[in-house]
Amino acid sequence: MGVFLKVGPLPESPSPNEVLILSWLNRVRSGEVEVFAHLVEAYKNPIYSQFFRWVGKSELAEEMTQDVFLKAYQKIHSFREDSKFSTWLFQIALNRARDFWRQQKKGISVPLDPNFLTSKESDSDVETQNEDKREIVRLRSALEHLKPKYREALSLRFLSELSFQEIADQTGEGLSNIKMRVLRGLEALRKIIDQSSKERSDA
Amino acid sequence: MLEPSLEKLRELLGDEFSEEEIRKILQTHPGLNQDLPALLLAFKSAVGQSEVPLGGDFNRRVMAKLQSLPVPATRSLKSIWSFFTMPRLAIASGLAASLLLGLWWVGRRGGDLAPGLNIQTAQGPGGETLYRVRFALKDEQAKQVSLSGDFNAWNGQELKSGKDGVFSAELELKPGSYAYSFLVDGKLWVVDPSADKIVEDGFGNRNSVVNL
Numbered sequence A: 001m002g003v004f005l006k007v008g009p010l011p012e013s014p015s016p017n018e019v020l021i022l023s024w025l026n027r028v029r030s031g032e033v034e035v036f037a038h039l040v041e042a043y044k045n046p047i048y049s050q051f052f053r054w055v056g057k058s059e060l061a062e063e064m065t066q067d068v069f070l071k072a073y074q075k076i077h078s079f080r081e082d083s084k085f086s087t088w089l090f091q092i093a094l095n096r097a098r099d100f101w102r103q104q105k106k107g108i109s110v111p112l113d114p115n116f117l118t119s120k121e122s123d124s125d126v127e128t129q130n131e132d133k134r135e136i137v138r139l140r141s142a143l144e145h146l147k148p149k150y151r152e153a154l155s156l157r158f159l160s161e162l163s164f165q166e167i168a169d170q171t172g173e174g175l176s177n178i179k180m181r182v183l184r185g186l187e188a189l190r191k192i193i194d195q196s197s198k199e200r201s202d203a
Numbered sequence B: 001m002l003e004p005s006l007e008k009l010r011e012l013l014g015d016e017f018s019e020e021e022i023r024k025i026l027q028t029h030p031g032l033n034q035d036l037p038a039l040l041l042a043f044k045s046a047v048g049q050s051e052v053p054l055g056g057d058f059n060r061r062v063m064a065k066l067q068s069l070p071v072p073a074t075r076s077l078k079s080i081w082s083f084f085t086m087p088r089l090a091i092a093s094g095l096a097a098s099l100l101l102g103l104w105w106v107g108r109r110g111g112d113l114a115p116g117l118n119i120q121t122a123q124g125p126g127g128e129t130l131y132r133v134r135f136a137l138k139d140e141q142a143k144q145v146s147l148s149g150d151f152n153a154w155n156g157q158e159l160k161s162g163k164d165g166v167f168s169a170e171l172e173l174k175p176g177s178y179a180y181s182f183l184v185d186g187k188l189w190v191v192d193p194s195a196d197k198i199v200e201d202g203f204g205n206r207n208s209v210v211n212l
Helices: A018-029 A033-055 A058-074 A085-105 A124-144 A148-159 A164-171 A175-202 B004-013 B019-028 B030-048 B058-067 B077-085 B087-109
Strands: B118-123 B129-138 B145-149 B166-173 B177-184 B188-190 B197-200 B206-211
Touching (some): A018 A033, A018 A085, A058 A085, A085 A148, A124 A148, A124 A175, A124 B030, A148 B030, A175 B188, B004 B019, B004 B030, B129 B177
Antiparallel strands (some): B129 B166, B177 B188, B177 B206
């Protein structure tokens, strides 16, 4: 099983086999555009789940998923049949995320889902859930302050839950380089969170 | 057998880290051990965050947008040729080519700034072939980087620190195959991403190799 399908929830239907995928690809290449819908159906959920983990916002994740399919369609002739289609799609998705991380670092931010932190119920489960949500908000806003390369390494390791070796394979970087990035990313993240808690308690 | 604090750190970071690496991490990032459980818990919560399912009309919207796009270009020779022979594009691609050439030239002239191996042939005093090899590692966070390898009997020599976190040294070497590695801040061994190949040294470490 390829790197991509290992991460994130699997599609609801069993994943189509590579032979079937290739036959769809060839039909699209020879002009049957509507066959592309099968590829969208087969891969939309795992790609969307990836983006949702990386950015935490459903509308944005949906928009980015759409961008991946449009890009894949435009580049369909550059897909080489000796690689896996899912891995190729993941690469396009990662590049899309990289653009977003770079933009966000420059301060072009998208607000969190408005209903994310509000809840009208008041039992203890909801309290715990809200505490979790606060943790997530803190984590996600700290991630925005990281250098994109550290954010990418941490996102792939702890949000996509890839192994270090899988990250190295997917990004083309050396294993020790990836380990170093993850460690430095964690160290930087720790400092950002520490700093913002200090600022909150000083205020 | 690792001490409990090291074992805990390894459990959190995963078994892809060797015992040696875990010990080094504890030395270099002492605060991490304490804060890591909370950090990783926050990541776990983020992973567990339930997502709103994709809109039911997602496929339809993608297909509608896609059908408004031009048919993707094939990469046949004919289409590449026609791309370059289109008059306006030909000028643009000519400009792009000269820009690339310019960048390549600047890159070569400013070669001491770029990371990665740079190999040039030279001649020894007796006319024998030598290679002038520039070893360089880019690491913006590093304070000091040294280079150890077969050529200096693994006695590390400090690299010169240049712009943009590039550390480099130039050595004259005879033809042959040399294993080497960079040591960052005296603590972390790093392979060279531009090496000809990466090999295991039999002790669980990985070294870079340059073939001359």
